Amino acid sequence: MDDSALIRQVISDSLTPAGFDVSAAADGSEALARIAEARPDLIIADILMPVMDGWALCEEVRRAPATRSIPIIILTTERDVPKRIKGLEIGADDYVCKPFSKEELVARVEAVLRRAGARESGPPVEGAPQADRLSGHTDHIPMSDLLQLLSLNIRSGTLHLWGESVARIYFGDGRILNAETQGLTGEKALFRIMAWPSARFEFEPGGPVRLIETAIAGSTSSILMDGFAHLDELRDLIARLPARGTRMRVPAARAKAIDSMDLSTTQRIILHTAGARGATMAQIVDTVPQRDLDAYRALNDLLGQGILEPVPEGGAS
Numbered sequence: 001m002d003d004s005a006l007i008r009q010v011i012s013d014s015l016t017p018a019g020f021d022v023s024a025a026a027d028g029s030e031a032l033a034r035i036a037e038a039r040p041d042l043i044i045a046d047i048l049m050p051v052m053d054g055w056a057l058c059e060e061v062r063r064a065p066a067t068r069s070i071p072i073i074i075l076t077t078e079r080d081v082p083k084r085i086k087g088l089e090i091g092a093d094d095y096v097c098k099p100f101s102k103e104e105l106v107a108r109v110e111a112v113l114r115r116a117g118a119r120e121s122g123p124p125v126e127g128a129p130q131a132d133r134l135s136g137h138t139d140h141i142p143m144s145d146l147l148q149l150l151s152l153n154i155r156s157g158t159l160h161l162w163g164e165s166v167a168r169i170y171f172g173d174g175r176i177l178n179a180e181t182q183g184l185t186g187e188k189a190l191f192r193i194m195a196w197p198s199a200r201f202e203f204e205p206g207g208p209v210r211l212i213e214t215a216i217a218g219s220t221s222s223i224l225m226d227g228f229a230h231l232d233e234l235r236d237l238i239a240r241l242p243a244r245g246t247r248m249r250v251p252a253a254r255a256k257a258i259d260s261m262d263l264s265t266t267q268r269i270i271l272h273t274a275g276a277r278g279a280t281m282a283q284i285v286d287t288v289p290q291r292d293l294d295a296y297r298a299l300n301d302l303l304g305q306g307i308l309e310p311v312p313e314g315g316a317s
Contacts, residue, residue: 004046005026007046007075007098008024008026010102011024011044011075011105012024013102014102014105014106015105015106015109018106018109018110020109023038023040026049026050027049027050027051027052028045028049028051028052028053028054028056028057028060029051029052030051031043031045031052031057032052032057032060032061035061035067035070039066039067039070040070041070041071041113041116042070042071042072042073042109042112042113042116043057043061043070043071043072043073044072044073044075044096044109045057045058045072045073045074045075046074046075046076047074047075047076048076054074054075054076058072058074058092069116071093071094071112071113071115071116072092072093073092073093073094073095073096073108073109073112074092074094074095074096075095075096075098075100076095076096076097076098093112093115093116094108094111094112094141096108104140107140108140111136115134134201134202134203135200135201135202135203136200136201137198137199137200137201138163138196138198138199138200138201139198143193143194143196143199144194144224144228146159146201147159147169147176147194147220147224148220148221148224150171150174150203151171151174151175151176151220151221151224152174153174154173154174155171155173155174155203155205156171156172156173156174156205156206157170157171157203157204157205157206158170158171158203158204159171159201159202159203159204160201160202160203160204161181161193161196161199161200161201162199162200162201163193163196163197163198163199163200164196164197164199165181165182166181167179167180167181167182167189167192167193167199168180168181169190169193174220175219175220176190176216176220176223177215177216178215178216179193179215179216181193182286183286184286185215186215186216187215187216187223187291188289188290188291188292190216190223190227191227191230191291191292191293192291192292194224194227194228194231195231195234195235195292230291230293233293234292234293234296237293237296237297237300238296240300241281241296241299241300241303242281242310243281244280244281244282244285245280245281245282246280246281246310246311247278247279247280247281247310247311248274248278248279248280248281248284248299248303248308248309248310248311249274249275249276249277249278249279249308249309249311250271250274250275250276250307250308250309251306251307251308251309252276254306254307255276258271258307261307264298266288266290266294266295266298267298267301267302267307269287269288269289270284270287270288270295270298270299270302270308271302271307271308273287274308278311281299284299285299
């Protein structure tokens with residue numbers, strides 16, 4: 001359903017060659033009439049439509065016993081997280097942002113239908129894929145939306161991710177309990193994962209595979225808001241500082257004066273890790289117990305003061 005004849009044609013042209021029968025409607029009211037005539041396997045609804053918008057349509061479909069199980073994909077130009085999250089809260093199964101490719105739309109439709117079919121097939125057969133075993137890529141559903149989706153749906157289980165490294169995020173009743181990656185745990189690991197540009201993911205439902213210590217305090221929404229609020233500054237710092245593989249050291253001329261300097265605990269950890277022989281940026285950041293943003297801020301300050309310097313090529317190893 002879309003009030004644009006062009007978009008309706010694009011959807012039809014995308015799905016028909018893939019073997020789907022498509023019935024189009026110009027607004028939510030017309031869509032409800034079509035649904036009453038013939039129950040569809042899936043609904044694709046634009047948000048901004050006249051007469052009845054996509055929000056109202058979704059709510060009407062979810063309210064009626066005969067239609068509440070029909071999967072819904074939201075089609076919208078709205079790219080901000082709150083609008084997408086609203087769609088997921090009122091019962092949408094997925095969303096596609098315009099403009100979209102035909103291949104993306106077909107892939108989303110097929111994935112949603114597979115999950116819906118698995119839900120309706122009854123109890124899972126041992127060894128068969130589970131309906132709630134969500135999988136995909138953050139190129140299609142951004143990390144922010146993925147974590148919010150699992151939280152809003154009060155999910156319990158383990159989110160496995162493969163990106164810059166391998167990672168796990170543990171959920172209990174929608175709360176993020178802990179995270180692990182590259183030998184890190186807790187909030188530092190979670191914020192490291194959130195900074196990844198992309199990742200493949202799979203959610204394993206049910207209780208965590210082993211006893212997980214709750215290392216992340218606070219509500220999931222506040223933790224995520226805090227994490228994403230820092231990403232822009234973190235990325236800016238990373239872009240301005242030497243590469244993660246660059247070795248850093250304390251200059252010999254400054255080493256004796258360090259004890260008398262007014263330095264933060266984080267800065268002293270960094271200088272101790274680097275020492276006179278040096279350590280890579282990655283090793284230094286991983287040693288700091290605080291989140292990466294705090295480590296990079298301290299590194300930036302130390303470099304600016306000349307208390308830390310890159311090791312020249314062929315220098316100390």
